[in-house]
Amino acid sequence: MILPEGNPVAILGLGIIGSRASSRLSEAGWKVTSWNRTPKGLPGEVATAGAAVKVASIISLYLKDIESVRSVVTGIADALTPGKIVLNHATLDLETTLWLEQFCAARACRFLDAPFTGSKVAASNGQLLYYIGGDEDLARELEFYLSASGKGSHHCGAVGSATVVKLATNLVSACTVQALAESLAIASRFGVSADCLIQAVALNASSSTLSGMKLPTMAVGDFETHFSLSNMSKDSRYMLDLAESAKLDTPAIMAVSKRMEELTAAGLGDLDYSAVAKPYQIQS
Secondary structure, eight states, rough: OOOOTTTTEEEOOHHHHHHHHHHHHHHTTTTEEEEEESSOOTTOOOOOOOHHHHTTTTEEEEEOOOOHHHHHHHHGGGGGOTEEEEEEEEEEOOOHHHHHHHHHHTTTTTEEOOEEEHHHHHHHOOEEEEEEOHHHHHHHHHHHHHTEEEEEEEEETTHHHHHHHHHHHHHHHHHHHHHHHOOOOHHHHHHHOHHHHHHHHSSSOOOHHHHHHHHHHHHHHHOOOOBBBBHHHHHHHHHHHHHHHTTOOOOHHHHHHHHHHHIIIIIIIIIIIGGGGGHHHHOO
């Protein structure tokens, strides 16, 4: 079965990504009803999550964390009627992802574990990449739907596998950006220009898409939010939960998680997670 683009859909969560995904779907011809805990005044927005879900055949969750997902999904239980399709795009812990699968199955709804990689610019341009965990036939059925906001998908296995992959890749990103912040701070203290370091990293085996994105903005103190420090800090706690459950020692993300938690508590949480570089600039 291929879902027609005119099918009614609901977007729950209108933050940096959800609002842009909603806009992309509307532009592509989908009938979008959306909801956010704090009203945004966007086209198609309604007052309650239940009202959004009631009219939808596909529900996409772009919510913030475990607490919001469990609260919102429990609250819309009566509107989750048989045959509806629920996709979770929020980065969660594995336990909550599996809980979502069971919660939907108990109501004869189909569920897909579908977190993404990409931030504000990618969402605006329809260039998110979705990691998919769950039934492959359902994933294929939803390819056209996801193509409105994404450039493609990567099937990881059963429900839960995509959540694990998302957390694993975020671990790399968090540790990399902290390393970039420290390298920039050390180089600057010894009189090396930011431009020199940026070029050196670009020529080095350590170069990556992420270093190319973040190092230049960190060097000029541009911490415009593409993915917030508070969100990455939250995700790092889920990474540590996974490591603990697997009885693995993960000192790098443990240290970076502690640092991000401290900086979030210090008031930097709403900035981009590259704001781990900001304290070094304040000290200079």
